[in-house]
Amino acid sequence: MAAGQRVDLGNLDRAGLEALVVSLGHRPFHARQLYQWIWKRGETDIDRMTDLGLELRSALADKATIHTPEVATRQHSEDGTVKLVLRLEDGRQIEAVFIPDTPAQTFCISTQVGCAMGCAFCLTGKMGLVRHLTAGEIAGQVRALARELDMWHTPFNIVLMGMGEPLHNYDETMRALRMLADAHGLALSPKRVTLSTVGLVPLLDRLAAEPLMPNLAISLHATTEQQRSALVPPTKKYPLQDVLDACRRFPLSKRSRITFEYVLLDGVNDTPEDARRLARILSGIKGKVNLIPLNAAAGIPFDRPPDARVDRFAAILAEKRILVSVRKSRGRDIRAACGQLIVEGQGRRSPAQQFAEAL
Ligand code: SAH
Ligand code: SF4
DSSP, X not given: OOTTOOEEGGGOOHHHHHHHHHHTTOOTTHHHHHXXXXXXXXXXXXXXXXXXXXXXXXXXXXXXXXXXXXXXXXXXXXXXXXXXXXXXXXXOEEEEEEEOXXXXXXXXXXXXXXXXXXXXXXXXXXXXXXXXXXXHHHHHHHHHHHHHTTOTTSOOEEEEOSSSOXXXXXXXXXXXXXXXXXXXXXXXXXXXXXEEESOOHHHHHHHHTOSSOOEEEEEOOOSSHHHHHHHXXXXXXXXXXXXXXXXXXXXXXXXXXXXXXXXXXXXXXXXXXXXXXHHHHTTTSOXXXXXXXXXXXXXXXXXXXXXXXXXXXXXXXXXXXXXXEEOOOOSGGGTOSTTOOOOTTOOOOOHHXXXXXXX
8 A cells, every 4th residue: 555545444354354453553453343333334434434543433423434346337237237337446437236126126336347258249258458456346246236226225136247357456356245244234145146267277176165156057058169269269278178177076066056157149059959968967066047138339240139039049958858948038128238338438458558657
């Protein structure tokens, strides 16, 4: 931290808060109180934390601040979906979405500004990676959503399906999940969290060993190495077979299954033969398939298949005894649907800019 820069309390886990409180000459249990204020009540003004002594409050006010991503725009869809464009401290923007009644209430949050994976049908991929989010920025989207929607006391699920590839930002994503799970804060059970990934194999194996394990969704989208390489570029490094093997060894609790997401692209990966091959490659894996008819957009060189084709694909999987659901697209009218998350006007940083920022 540069001299004069304040500590962001929203980016510290409870152990970090404890260390800070102790370094200021106060007893460690105050960190618990602080954590409750930030993560249970969404307080951002240290002065209003009335059960902390005046002395600690003023020491904290001197040294620290609590950043919550700031709402730049808020859009409501006809179907109840709410999309927030959030401004981060450095002015970069990300998107976080509230999706009601699916049947649960769900927050969809981002893990990066942009994404480096470059999937052929995804607008976020077109941005390239601008930067990783910190744990405070990842979990902070939940505070922003809970505040905006007045949901501090309503249970909700979280899906890491906004902008970014969560496993590419592994450490900060996991730290965010631990912060959200802390019993003195939101106490959000990992069972309520789903992490969606293209399947970066070594990191999937690392996730498999985590004590705090979210549900897993794998973005599959294709049934042959060649086709997957064309649609999901990381396949060149981590072949489809290796991803499926990592899924086979992934530890699952009794009732849980891996979700396989499959974006249907008209005339590309939506034939009956694709469906049969999908059933075949998933055999022996405790999974279910979530079909996502493409959300088309300008700049994406694919079309959404007609409903009848989607239904036929689903029916073939069902005949082969694969659990299958078709994702209803939510918030399409406000571009809050999957793969439509892009914040215009913040392209990749130029090397000169990166160099200047590093100084
Ligand atoms: N990077 C992660 C999580 C974010 S993307 C991942 O890819 O899994 C969340 C989901 O939206 C993924 O399954 C992704 O394939 C899907 N998606 C991306 N672009 C889409 C589009 N244009 N239409 C429908 N779904 C899309
Ligand atoms: Fe990144 Fe996911 Fe989009 Fe692929 S689909 S570019 S991994 S956000």
